[in-house]
Amino acid sequence: MKGLNKKFGLHVNRPFFIVSKMWMNRVAECVGASNIVLKTLVRTNKGQQFYFDGGTKTIKSNQWKDRSITLSGKNLYMTGTNARWF
Amino acid sequence: MKGQVVEVVGAVDNENRNIGVNDAKGGMHQEWDIIYVDEMPAALKIGEENKDWGFKINSPFYVVSKKSRGYFLDLLGNNMVMKTRNGMKSQQFYFDQKTRTIKSVRTPSYSWNIQSNGKGSNMSVYSTNSNWW
Numbered sequence: 001m002k003g004l005n006k007k008f009g010l011h012v013n014r015p016f017f018i019v020s021k022m023w024m025n026r027v028a029e030c031v032g033a034s035n036i037v038l039k040t041l042v043r044t045n046k047g048q049q050f051y052f053d054g055g056t057k058t059i060k061s062n063q064w065k066d067r068s069i070t071l072s073g074k075n076l077y078m079t080g081t082n083a084r085w086f
Numbered sequence: 087m088k089g090q091v092v093e094v095v096g097a098v099d100n101e102n103r104n105i106g107v108n109d110a111k112g113g114m115h116q117e118w119d120i121i122y123v124d125e126m127p128a129a130l131k132i133g134e135e136n137k138d139w140g141f142k143i144n145s146p147f148y149v150v151s152k153k154s155r156g157y158f159l160d161l162l163g164n165n166m167v168m169k170t171r172n173g174m175k176s177q178q179f180y181f182d183q184k185t186r187t188i189k190s191v192r193t194p195s196y197s198w199n200i201q202s203n204g205k206g207s208n209m210s211v212y213s214t215n216s217n218w219w
Binding site for chain 2: 019031040
């Protein structure tokens with residue numbers, strides 16, 4: 001499965017950065033395979049790269065490919081992919 | 087969490103700030119670009135213009151008052167004052183791409199700063215921290 005998933009608006013399996021529009025244009029980074037925080041862009045850091053997985057319909061880390069973005073309360077973090085929707 | 091958006095918690099643009107979700111409030115802290123890695127623009131080089139900020143990177147400039155005497159912005163200690171042009175490095179500044187601050191040519195480790203953590207009205211230079219208020 002390749003190309004744009006129109007329903008989700010993301011290309012399948014194509015890594016991307018999540019770039020803040022705040023002044024420094026920092027990016028989201030998955031730190032230690034769990035928490036997601038704001039960091040200065042390092043292009044080669046795969047912890048800052050995410051991709052849409054067409055099979056599970058989740059956003060995965062390009063560094064830890066068995067983990068997807070999820071929520072704990074209002075906090076964004078990564079956990080083992082379970083494709084659960086709240 | 088239907089109807090909620092991803093945000094920088096506390097709307098503070100600092101390193102290691104947590105990212106979470108919240109009701110949409112319309113601030114830049116809730117706005118993001120998804121940029122594919124293979125489409126990420128190359129890093130700007132020295133002398134190139136950062137169009138978002140309107141400055142050429144690392145290119146020294148003066149700040150000249152439009153009042154009739156045309157005083158130059160200068161540093162007295164770390165405080166900003168107006169002075170006659172004197173050729174000193176304390177009257178030269180440049181935009182630093184990495185920290186997105188305006189630095190002093192005289193003291194490159196210092197950047198423009200609004201005193202009292204952004205709550206004051208006086209301008210100075212201070213050790214670069216890239217804090218935005």
